Structures are given as C-alpha cells and as structure tokens.
Amino acid sequence: MMKHNRMQQKYFFRQLIRHLLLITLPILMLGILLTNHFRNQLQEELTAYAERSKNYMLTSVTDILNTFSEQMAIFSTSPSMAVSISRLLNEQSLDYKNNVMKSIIPTIIGTTVNLSDYVDSIYIYYDNPHGNFFSSTAGYTNITSAACQDSGWLSSYEQAEASHQQWVEIRSIRNYSFEQELETLSVFRRFDYLDGVMVMNLNLSEISKTLDVNQIYPGSYTLVALSDGNVLFGSSDYKILEADYRDISEIIQIPSSGNKAYDHIEIDKVSYVYYSSTIPEYGLTMISLLPESEVFRTVNSMVMAFAIIIVFSILLSITLSLRGTIHNFRQLHQLLELFSCAEAGKALPSSFRSQTRNEYDLIFNNIISTFISNNRLRLDLAEAKVHQKDAQLAVLQLQLNPHFIFNTLQTVDLEILKSQPPGNASSFLIHNLSDILKYSLENTSRLVPLKEEIAVCKKYAEIQKLRYTNPFLLYWEYEEEVLEIPIIHLVLQPLLENSLHHAIKELPRQGLIKIKLFIQNKRLHFYVVDNGLGISKDRLVEINSRLKRQNLTQNSHIGLYNTNMRLVLTYGPEAAVCVNSKDGQGTVVHFSIPV
DSSP states (O other): OHHHHHHHHHHHHHHHHHHIIIIIHHHHHHHHHHHHHHHHHHHHHHHHHHHHHHHHHHHHHHHHHHHHHHHHHHHHSOHHHHHHHHHHHHOSSOOHHHHHHHHHHHHHHHHHHHHOSSEEEEEEEEOOTTOEEEETTTEEEETTSTTOOOOHHHHHHHHSOTTOOEEEEEEEEOSSTTSOOEEEEEEEEEOSSSSEEEEEEEEHHHHHHHHHTTOOSTTOEEEEEETTSOEEEESTTGGGSOOOHHHHHHHHHSOSOTTOSOEEEEETTEEEEEEEEEEGGGTEEEEEEEEHHHHTHHHHHHHHHHHHHHHHHHHHHHHHHHHHHHHHHHHHHHHHHHHHHHHHTOOOOSOSOOOOOSHHHHHHHHHHHHHHHHHHHHHHHHHHHHHHHHHHHHHHHHHTSHHHHHHHHHHHHHHHHHHSOTTOHHHHHHHHHHHHHHHHHHTSSSEEEHHHHHHHHHHHHHHHHHHOSSOEEEEEEOOGGGTTOEEESSSHHHHHHHHIIIIITTOSSOEEEEEEEEEETTEEEEEEEEOSSOOOHHHHHHHHHHHHHTOOOOSSOHHHHHHHHHHHHHHOGGGOOEEEEETTTEEEEEEEEEO
C-alpha cells in the first residue's frame, strides 16, 4: 500500500509539472514580456515628460524671478539715477524736484506690482541714517513709520554678508495693518554702484498655483530648495511631505543627470521618481517628485492581474493533476481488485468499463479485455480438450469393436469362397467392407495421402450400390496433383454416407453425388454435392448452429458433427464444415484445409 501511495504521489507531481509547463509557464512568459514592454514604453514616456516638465517648470519659476531682474535693471542701469535716489533717501527736507522724484519712483514699482499676479510689494533702499526707503504700497516712508508694516527685510539685508550679491528667503509680512500676516518669498539684490538693496516680495500661493498646473499624478510635489536642502517653497500642500533636509540635500548634491532624465529616491518610506534642475542666479534647485505607485499604476495593475491569473492557473493545474491522479489510480485500484478476483476464482465481468473518456480509459479497457480474453481462452482450451476426448470416444463408439468384426468378416469370406465361385456379390461386399475396416484401424493417429481416402470412399460407394434399390451415380472431379496431399483419415466417407442416408435414400429419382477437390489460395477445398431431398431452411439453420457449437450429443448426423470436430481440432476454425441446401433441390457440404 505504501508503494502504491508513493507511485500516486510521483504521478501527481509529474502531472502537476506537465500542467504547469502547459498552462502556467506560457502565461508567466507572456506576463513578463508584456510587463517589460509596457514598463519600457512608460519609461520612455516618463523621460519625455520629465524633460518637458522640467523645462516648463524651470521656465515658469525663472520668469517669475526675472520680474525682479527687470525691475532691478530699471534702477541699476543709470548711475545718476542711483545717486539721485540715494540723495533723496538721505535728505530730511525735499525741494520741488525731489518731491517729483519721490512720487515717480513708487509709481514705477507700483505698476509692476499691479501688473503681476506674483508680486506683492517692492522695496528700494539705499543706505541712509534715517531708515528711509521706497515701498510699492506705502510710497516714500521710513522704517519706523506706523505705515510700515514690514521691517524684517532691513534686518536681513544688514545681517547678510557683503559678498552675497543676490539671495532669497521666506518671510511673513503684512502690507497693511488690517491684513493678516502672509508668507512670502523675498528676493534680495544689492545695487551695483552704491550700497543698497532692492527687495521683491512674491506671493507664494500664486507661485504654488503655477507649479500645480504641471502636476498630472496625484501625490506629486515640486519643491524649490536652497543648496543646504532647506525647502523655500513648492506646489500646493508640499508641506504634507514631511521630508528630512537630508533627503532633499541628497537630491541636490546628486542631481539626476547624464543619460537619465529622472532617478528614484525614498522619502518617508514612499518611493518617488524625481528630476531636478538648478537656478544658478539665485543658488536654488527645483525638484519634482512623482510617486512611483501612481507613475507605474498601469504596469502594477497589469502585474497584479497577471499574478492573479498565474495563481488561478496554478490552482487549476493542481486541481487537474489531482483529479487525473485520483481518476487514473482509481482505475488501477479496480484493476488490482480484478486480478484479486481472478486469483480467488471469482466471476469476472464481461465488460469492466463501457465508456472511454481518454487514452487511459482505452489502455485500461485493453488491459481488462486482454486479461478477460486470456481467461476465456484458457477456459476454451480446457473445453476443447474435453471436446477432443468426446470426439475420440465417439470414434471408438463408431468402430464397434472393429478388430473382432474384421477377423469375423475374413472368416466368413473364406467360407463363402469355399462354397461359391470367385467374384460373387457376397464375397465382393465382404471384401470391400474388410478393407474399409482395416483402413480405419491402421490410420487413426497419422495423416494419409488423399488418394487413399478417395479409394476408401469408392469401396464404400460400391457396397452402398448393392444395398440401395434406387441406383445412384458418384462423380469425382480432381487433378492428379491433389492425390499426394496428406490429410486426416475418414473425413470424406462420413460426408458421403451422410448424403446417401439423408439425401439419396428416399429420392424418387436417380441420385447423383459429386465430390470436387481443388487447390485455391494455398488451401485444398472439398465439395460434396448431391441432388437429393435437400434441407428445410429452419433445419439448415439448426445444423449450422450446432456445427459452430461443435456439439457431439446429437442423435442424427453424428458423422457430420464428428468430422467437423476433428477438422477444427486439427486444422483450426477455418476448416469447419459449412452446409448449404435448398429444400427439394439438393445439398452442398464444403470445407477446406491448408495445403
């Protein structure tokens, strides 16, 4: 039983490997190829998008900052204007000319503020002991004036190193007293000719809106940071990204460059695709972060779908393998039970499985059929041996102690010859009968030439002519070549006797019996034809049926059945006797043996 279980397990694993190779492997290969194809296609699209987005974002931010450069150019290109503004800020009392200049400068910088959505305010300051400066919101004012709501910029300027020509920082300001503080990006730029600075305050919310326009993936961020990793501003909700400065500084120190338009980084356990570019004039780096889960959502969905299909195919392979193993080994178990029944001598079914669903059922049925056929063959062989013994007994019964009869007939023949002249009918009859009995006694276990069988039949016919009042003719048709062919003895005489007794004896006309012998297709054919009474259709069916059953228990035609049995046992089923007849017209008895 353990060996049977191990065989079943091995068979299951072989079937499983086969189904996996046929079902799961092609799906897996197709999934890998399609996934790689779409991933490569997506990477190409992402590369193009990164370049396009980088240029767009860089242009947008640079345009915003260039607004400051344009204003700076107005007030830095002319040394005389710089000197005039510096004097204006350093004097306490102003004449008419200076008052006109004092009103023009706020108008110029105010126009820029009004025309731009990003600029909140602009300050122009030259070093002076009074703290005077120009503001786009308050005009000509003083740092200590109540109208001045923003004074932190001056501290930033005074604390900045002299080598810093241009820089930016994030500040919270209020332009008017009734406003709440607003976070702004302040851009500082020193003047070229005199000590002073221009400050432009940019609206971060408007800048964030500009940066948001190019965000096509949910959860994407655009950041603008300093070289130390400090993020100054970015797209809307960028502060949700709780990024460590070290993460941002890593991107800044190792920007995406070379042949790669983008790279990968993990921030707060979230993987991002990023690309960056620098704004060298202000020492800034712009960084765009795209979540990989969104960028590769299509590819990941495809991988998930193929993973589900592969899991399903594996389960299907296991199910098919298990079902096939159980089905086939159930047949094996049934086969073992069948062999056990055969060994125990129990009855075997004639058809173990009538339906064939697959090749295993076909093989199984062939094995069962072969096994049952072999058993039946053994039974048939045993039955044939019994029939052979019956045939031998029947031959002995027909002989009627021939040795005694033969010796008696010879004695009678001698007495007749003493009292009668030679050639009388009684002596002729006894002499032929003695020869027939001698022939039957001497050739029971060997083959004889066909010519001897013909000679015996002719002697038998001569005896019957003396017996029958109705004369008959016996006609022979054969070639000389058939006379030496060996054959078992006494096969023609019983058939001749059968024709005389059942066909010619009661015939109201002269009887005719023809015995035809010829070779065809390497077989010697025998035909015994008579013009006797014939056999009715029902009786003919019954006779042929009994010949096929090889039954020797009949009361009549015992010579016909005996001869048929001896021919089948000696030459095989092809030598069986066949009877054809028409009622009132005659009968044909035919058989053939191999040459």
